[in-house]
Amino acid sequence: MKSQSSQRSHSNQRRASPSLSTWVQIHRKTALQSWQRLLKTPASSFATVFVIAVGLLLPALLYGVSANLSSVLDNLNGTAQISLFMDNGSTASELRRLSEDLLSDHAISSVALISSEQALEEFSAATGLSDLSQQLSDNPLPATLVVTPVNADPESVATLAARLEGTSHVELVRVDSQWIQRLAAASQLVAVSGQILTIVVVLGLFFIVGNTIRLAIENRRDEITVVKLVGGTDAFAARPFLYSGMYYGLGGGMLATVLQFAIFIGFNSALQDLLQLYESNFHLQGFGFTSSAALVLGGGAIGWLGAVLASFRQIAAISP
Amino acid sequence: MIKFDNVSKRYTGGHEALSAISFEIGTGEMAFITGRSGAGKSSLLKLILAMERASTGALFVDGVNINRLSRRQIAQHRRKIGAVFQDHQLLFDRCVFDNVALPLEICGYWPQDARRRVRAALDKVDLLRKERLYPEMLSGGEQQRVGIARAVVNRPSIILADEPTGNLDPDLSADVMNVFQQFRDVGVSLLVASHDISLISNLDCRTITLEAGKITEDYRGGGG
Ligand SMILES: Nc1ncnc2c1ncn2[C@@H]1O[C@H](COP(=O)(O)OP(=O)(O)OP(=O)(O)O)[C@@H](O)[C@H]1O
Numbered sequence: 001m002k003s004q005s006s007q008r009s010h011s012n013q014r015r016a017s018p019s020l021s022t023w024v025q026i027h028r029k030t031a032l033q034s035w036q037r038l039l040k041t042p043a044s045s046f047a048t049v050f051v052i053a054v055g056l057l058l059p060a061l062l063y064g065v066s067a068n069l070s071s072v073l074d075n076l077n078g079t080a081q082i083s084l085f086m087d088n089g090s091t092a093s094e095l096r097r098l099s100e101d102l103l104s105d106h107a108i109s110s111v112a113l114i115s116s117e118q119a120l121e122e123f124s125a126a127t128g129l130s131d132l133s134q135q136l137s138d139n140p141l142p143a144t145l146v147v148t149p150v151n152a153d154p155e156s157v158a159t160l161a162a163r164l165e166g167t168s169h170v171e172l173v174r175v176d177s178q179w180i181q182r183l184a185a186a187s188q189l190v191a192v193s194g195q196i197l198t199i200v201v202v203l204g205l206f207f208i209v210g211n212t213i214r215l216a217i218e219n220r221r222d223e224i225t226v227v228k229l230v231g232g233t234d235a236f237a238a239r240p241f242l243y244s245g246m247y248y249g250l251g252g253g254m255l256a257t258v259l260q261f262a263i264f265i266g267f268n269s270a271l272q273d274l275l276q277l278y279e280s281n282f283h284l285q286g287f288g289f290t291s292s293a294a295l296v297l298g299g300g301a302i303g304w305l306g307a308v309l310a311s312f313r314q315i316a317a318i319s320p
Numbered sequence: 321m322i323k324f325d326n327v328s329k330r331y332t333g334g335h336e337a338l339s340a341i342s343f344e345i346g347t348g349e350m351a352f353i354t355g356r357s358g359a360g361k362s363s364l365l366k367l368i369l370a371m372e373r374a375s376t377g378a379l380f381v382d383g384v385n386i387n388r389l390s391r392r393q394i395a396q397h398r399r400k401i402g403a404v405f406q407d408h409q410l411l412f413d414r415c416v417f418d419n420v421a422l423p424l425e426i427c428g429y430w431p432q433d434a435r436r437r438v439r440a441a442l443d444k445v446d447l448l449r450k451e452r453l454y455p456e457m458l459s460g461g462e463q464q465r466v467g468i469a470r471a472v473v474n475r476p477s478i479i480l481a482d483e484p485t486g487n488l489d490p491d492l493s494a495d496v497m498n499v500f501q502q503f504r505d506v507g508v509s510l511l512v513a514s515h516d517i518s519l520i521s522n523l524d525c526r527t528i529t530l531e532a533g534k535i536t537e538d539y540r541g542g543g544g
């Protein structure tokens with residue numbers, strides 16, 4: 001056994017206010033220990049991570065659907081059109097005059113004329129029934145004037161359509177934007193459900209993480225007692241559990257990203273096959289760096305906060 | 321350094337473990353607390369550590385009333401005290417080294433500093449060679465010495481020891497007392513609960529005798 005009086009002179013040199021690098025070293029050690037602890041019970045740790053991942057995935061998918069719907073809507077915006085189907089008796093000159101009249105209307109930005117012959121040609125081409133026009137003695141398709149209104153909003157389009165209703169030789173007025181309105185309403189609904197689901201899921205995840213952390217604290221009650229007996233604060237005793245909560249959340253976020261990616265790949269290839277038929281250059285949205293980062297970081301934050309909420313009172317209650 | 325002023329401790333069951341205790345331990349003073357099992361020795365030490373709260377009376381450590389401390393202040397207060405517990409209170413999933421390093425970790429020591437101090441403390445109790453073992457691989461006496469090393473590693477201004485030599489043979493007990501006396505010589509106040517009468521009488525220190533929660537004798541000692 002050594003004499004210690006010689007060592008006492010340089011005691012108290014680095015305590016009380018640890019420097020930043022000391023702080024980092026200490027945190028790194030705690031972080032590593034918490035990590036190793038999670039690995040000691042891989043099955044139950046993974047179960048928690050998996051539940052968090054599924055919870056995060058649900059609102060993420062809804063947000064994806066909503067993002068894609070609104071990008072579809074953005075593409076369609078300003079494409080409201082009114083089709084005027086003419087009666088069979090209208091002559092080419094009448095059609096031309098009418099379209100000129102319409103063009104002078106300040107509510108109309110452009111007018112396209114589709115003659116009945118053009119309509120039949122397009123129909124044959126689109127259906128592949130190329131010899132249809134030859135077989136038909138009489139063209140059953142009417143000539144159409146496609147009117148693009150200046151204002152694409154539903155109300156002014158409806159007003160314009162009502163005004164065009166009485167025009168001579170016009171048999172039928174059809175507004176082509178109703179399905180866009182329905183799509184917009186559906187997209188709105190999806191977005192709102194996504195928000196509500198997010199709140200529910202976040203609360204649920206707090207509960208799940210909290211419960212896991214509470215159990216962990218209960219299992220390590222003796223250790224917390226010892227830590228407090230030698231001068232550890234509540235915050236010090238809670239630190240490893242906060243790391244655990246954060247790991248659960250980060251793990252859940254990463255797993256959710258992977259699952260989302262898998263779903264995206266599967267869905268996208270099916271969608272591209274479909275889109276090819278329509279020669280559309282539409283691309284799926286909602287999967288990228290930002291959404292993955294949001295999932296992972298959001299998961300980590302939820303895990304950490306859930307652990308804070310759970311450990312706060314429980315660790316304070318252990319007071320030797 | 322430590323001052324009991326008419327302190328009583330009544331546990332929730334109604335049992336009065338300490339009644340009207342008044343005494344004072346100065347800076348650099350070493351005192352034994354002795355008495356039969358159940359006399360209240362551990363209760364007295366627990367009051368100083370703020371593990372229990374006095375029912376009546378005032379208890380001052382370094383001029384601060386312990387009964388008035390907040391949670392955070394209790395943690396700060398315990399860092400000034402090195403405590404050896406009757407039931408060791410070791411962490412069983414950490415090795416000897418990490419157990420002894422715990423108080424330094426809590427205080428935020430630079431790890432290199434901590435390593436040096438832990439080694440020095442383990443050397444004092446002759447456990448340097450077992451620093452990588454876990455407490456369950458140690459004998460009762462070795463566990464006790466780990467607790468002693470942890471109590472002294474942070475160079476506290478007060479050392480409280482509850483039966484620190486309970487599981488030790490006379491040679492090791494004398495060694496531990498030697499370590500304690502070295503701390504006393506550099507100004508540390510020590511309060512040691514023990515019923516090892518022969519050890520106490522050998523040292524001829526101040527000895528407070530408890531009987532059913534009351535001080536029946538306060539022998540001032542000749543050896544300091
Ligand atoms: N938490 C408690 N609740 C109720 N009674 C207690 C509690 N702790 C101790 N006591 C009682 O207080 C009395 C003193 O106990 P204490 O542990 O202080 O004795 P001690 O002198 O340390 O004994 P020993 O030498 O056996 O360790 C005992 O009668 C015990 O039953």
Ligand SMILES: [Mg+2]
Nearest residue numbers: 361362406482
């Ligand atoms: Mg006792």
